[in-house]
Amino acid sequence: MVVCLLLCGGCSWYFQRMLMEKIFTRATDPSLDPAGRAQAEKELVDLGKPAAGFLVFKLVTGSVSETVPAAEILAKMGREAVDPLCGVLPALKGRRLIAALEALGNTGDRGIVMTLTHYTSHENWRVRRSALKSLNRLGGQKETDFILKAAADPCPFVRLESVRFVQEHPSMEGEAVLLSCLNDDSYVVRFNAASALSAYADSIIPRLQDILQSVSSREKLAFMETLKLLPPGVSDESLTALLADPDWSVRGYAALALAQSGRKARIPLLEERLEEENNLFARERIVEALAICRKRTESGQPRGKK
Amino acid sequence: MIVLLSMCFHQRFYADISKEGTDREAWGLEVALRGIRMTPVDLSFPKDHLGLEAGTLPLLSGLLRSPLSYRECVDDFMALPVHPCGPTGLLEKMIKTGMGLAYPEPGEREASHSPRVDLLGYLPELEGALSAACDVCSESGGGKDAWFVQRACAEILTGTEGVRSRLLENSAAVLERISTQPILLAGCRLYATVDRIVPSLQSITAFPPAICSEATGEGWSASGNISYYRDTDLGPVVIGGPGENRYEGRFYLLVDPGGNDRYLFQGVAPGTVSVIIDLEGIDTYEGEDFSLATGFFGIGLLIDCSGDDTYRAGDFTCGCGIAGLGILDDRSGKDVFEGGCTSQGAGVFRGAGMLCDREGDDMYRVDLYGQGFGAAAGAGLLLDERGRDDYFAGGKYRDYREGRKYYRSLSQGCGMGFRPTVPGGIGILCDREGDDRYEGDYFVQGTGSWYGLGMLLDHAGNDVYQARRYSQGAGVHAAVGILADDTGDDRFQSWGVSQGTGHDLAIGILLEGGGHDRYLASWLCRGAGASNGIGLFLEMAGDDTYGGGERECEGSGRRNRSFGSVGLFIDYEGNDTYDRTGHNRGSWLQSEYGIGIDVEKTEDFH
Secondary structure, X not given: OHHHHHHHHHHHHHHHHHHHHHHHHHHXXXXXXXXXXXXXXXXXXXXXXXXXXXXXXXXXXXXXHHXXXXXXXXXXXXXXXXXXXXXXXXXOOHHHHHHHHHHHHHHOOHHHHHHHHHHHHOOOXXXXXXXXXXXXXXXXXXXXXXXXXXXXXXXXXXXXXXXXXXXXXXXXXXXXXXXXXXXXXXXXXXXXXXXXXXXXXXXXXXXXXXXXXXXXXXXXXXXXXXXXXXXXXXXXXXXXXXXXXXXXXXXXXXHHHHHHHOOOOHHHHHHHHHHHOOOHHHHHHHHHHHHHHHHHHHHOOOOOOO | OHHHHHHXXXXXHHHHHHHHHHHHHXXXXXXXXXXXXXXXXXXXXXXXXXXXHHHOOHHHHHHHHOHHHHXXXXXXXXXXXXXXXOOOOXXXXXXXXXXXXXXXXXXXXXXXXXXOOOHXXXXXHHHHHXXXXXXXXXXXXXXXXXXXXXXXXXXXXXXXXXXXXXXXXXXXXXXXXOOOHHHHHHHHHHHHHHHHHXXXXXXOOOOOOOOEEEEEXXXXXXXXXXXXXXXXXXXXXXXXXXXXXXEEEOOOEEEEOOOOOEEEEOOOOOOOEEEEEEOOOOOEEEEOOOOXXXXXXXXXXXXXXXXXXXXXXXXXXXXXXXXXXXXXXXXXXXXXXXXXXXXXXXXXXXXXXXXXXXXXXXXXXXXXXXXXXXXXXXXXXXXXXXXXXXXXXXXXXXXOOHHHOOEEXXXXXXXXXXXXXXXXXXXXXXXXXXXXXXXXXXXXOOEEEOOOEEEEEEOOOOOEEEOOEEEOOEEEOOOEEEEEEOOOOOEEEOOEEEOOEEEOOOXXXXXXXXXXXEXXXXXXXXXXXXXXXXXXXXXXXXXXXXXXXXXXXXXXXXXXXXXXXXXXXXXXXXXXXXXXXXXXXXXXXXXXXXXXXXXXXXXXXX
C-alpha cells in the first residue's frame, strides 16, 4: 500500500514536472510570438507554488538562456516566489544572484527589505546595484540609510542607483547627497545628480547664486543640467554671471542655456559677449545661441515649442 | 651593426615623433572632453556589465578601464623590433602584455651554440629542444578537453546556432580549466632555439648526399632526394636534399635545404610538436584542417627562409594556436597565403598563433577569422614587415544582416568572444611598410567584439581600407577596436559603425598620423558612440576629405541607459573638406555627448 502510494506520488510529481518543463520551454522559445510566450508564462504563474519551486530550480541550475526568463516569471508570481527565492539566495553567485535579486524587487513584498539591504555591501558591484535597484522599486523610507551610504560607493553605477532613489524620494539628506554628487568623478553620476536636483527646485532656486559661486568648474558644468530643467527665467541671472566665467566651456554652455530660455533681451548681451570672446569654442556656442534667439524672435515661438 | 644602428634610430626617431604627437593628442582629447563637460577620468566607468572581466585578457581589461591608455599600447606594438622572438619582440609583447603570461627569460633564449660543419650535426640540438617541448605538451596535452575543443572549434566557429548554444555553456567551463602557459613557454623556447640555428643552417654549403629517392613511414612519405630519415616515437625526422622534393603527412622534424618543394600536411594530433624548416626554393605548402604551423594543445613551427612560396590550407592553419602555439615564419619572397577559417595568425582557447612575413609583396586570403584573430582568450598576430601587400577576408560565409548581401570577415586585427559566456581574445595585424590594400565586409580592420581586442597597425605607405560594417577601429559589446595608420595618403571606405566607433560599452578608435586622407562612411562613424560606447577619431595632420556622414558622424554621442555614449572627433592641421557635419577651424556639438573639433592653432582653445 505504502509502495503504491509512493509510486503514485512519484509519478504525479514526474508528470507535473514534465508539464512545467514543456510550458517553460514555450515561455522561453524565441521563435514563438510574444503573445504565445506570455500565455505560457501565465500558465506557469497559475500553477502557483509547484511552479515557483520549479523556476527556482531553473534559476539555480539552468543555462544562461534560462536564468533570466525564470527570474522574470518568478517576479510575476509575487509573494509566492519570495520564500523559495530567499531560501536559495545564499547559494547563488554572479548572474544567478543578480537575476534573483531583481526578481525579488519585482515581487512587491516589502518583507524582503532586510534581505536586500544585506546585499548592498556585496563585493560584486553588479550585485550591489541590483540590490539597490530592487530596494528602489520597493520604495519606502526604512532603507534610506543604506541607499544614502551607497552614494559613496566606489562604482559609479551603484552611486547612480542612490541618486535615482533620492530623486524619487526627496528628503533633506537627499538634497545634500545630490549637491555633493555634482563633483562626482564620473559624468554618469554628475549629470544624473544634476537632473535629479530639479526635483528640489523650491529650495534650490533661492540659493542659485550662492551655489554657483561656491562650486568648481566641473560642478558648474554639471549644474547646467539642473538649470535647463528649472522654470523659464529663474536661472537667467545666474547664467548671465556665468558668461564671464574663467572657464571657456562654462561660458559656452551658459550662452546655450541662456538661448534656450528664449528671451529677446538676451540678444544684445550675447552680441556683446561675442565681441569680447577669444576662445573659439565659446565663440561658436555664442553664435549658436544667437542663432537660436533670433530664430525664436522671428517666429515668435516661446521656449519649449517648435 | 648597420641593422642595429638603423633599429636604434628607428626606435629613437619613432619615440621622438610619438612624444610630440602624444602631447598634442592628449591636449586635443582634454579640450574635446572639456567641450562636452567631461575630463579623461570620466571615460573610465566600468564597461563590464556582464561580469566576464575576470576571464578577459589583461591588455583588454586595461584598455576598458582606462581607454586613453590606447597610445601606449599602439606605440609599443608599432615601435617594437620586428624580430618576433627577440628579447623585446612582438611575440613576447603579445604573450606577456596581451595574455598576461610569462615568457622565457633572456638567458634561456640567448644561449650560444657551437657551429657545426654539416646539417646532420645540428640534429641533436634540434631534437633536444623538440624533445623538451614534447615533454611539456604531452603532460598538458588536453585529454578530454582536446576532444571537446576540437569539436567546439568546428561548431562554434562555423556551425549552426542550435549546437552552438550548448557548446558555449561548456566552453566557458573548459576555458577556465585550460592552462596553456607551459605550452606557450615551451613553444617560445623552441622557436628561439630554432631561430638561432637557422642562420647557421643557411650558411652550410655542403649538404649530405642523398641516400634514397623515396622514404615512407607510418603517416608520412617523402620523395625526391632524401639525405636522412628516421622514425622516432614522436614522429619522423627527415632531412631532404637540395633538389625538388615532395613531403606528405605529419612530421616531427623536417629540414629541407633547397629546391622547389611541395608539402602536403595532414592535421596534427593534440599534444604534438612539429618543426619544419625550408631553407630555399619556391615551395608550395598545402594542408588539411588543423595542419601547417598549427599547435593544437601542442606546438607547430614552420620557417621558410626564402623563395616565392604558396601556402594553401583549410581551417585552423598557417600560424594557428588552439590551446597551443602555432608559428609560420616566412622570411622573404613574394608569397601567397590562402586559408579557410581561423588561419594566418589566429589564436583560440588560450592559444597563440603568429604569421610573420618579413619581406616581399604578399597576398593574403582568408574565409573567416584570420589575419590577426583572437577568440576565447587566445591571441593571434599577423606581422608583415615590408612590401605592397594585399589582404582579403570574406567571400564565403554571408552575414545575416542587410538581406545576406555581405560576408562575415572577422579578420585583419579582430578579437572576438562568443555570447554570452565566452570572453574574446586579441587579434593584431601589424604591417610596417608598403602601400597595402585591406578588404573585407563585416567585423574587419581593427575590430573587437564581445570582450575582444582587435588592432590593425599600419606604419607607412599609401593604404586602402575597404569594409562594410563594424570595421576600421570599431568596438562592439564591451570590446576594443583600434585602427592606427601612421603615415601615407590613405583611403578609408565603409558603410556604418566604423572609423572610430564604440557601440554598447565598447571602445572604437581610429588614429591617423599624417598624409592627405580620404574618408567615406554613412552612419555612426568617425568618432561616434552608441549604447554607452566610446568612439575616438584622431587625424593628426594633412588635408583630409570627409565624405558621406549622413547621420551620427564626426563626433556624436547618443544617450542610452540614462547616461551618454561619448564621441570625440579631432582633426589637427590641414585644409580639410567636410561633406556634412564639421568645418575647418572650429568645433561642433552633437547629440549631448558628441563633439568635433578641427584645430588649426592650439591658441584658439586657450
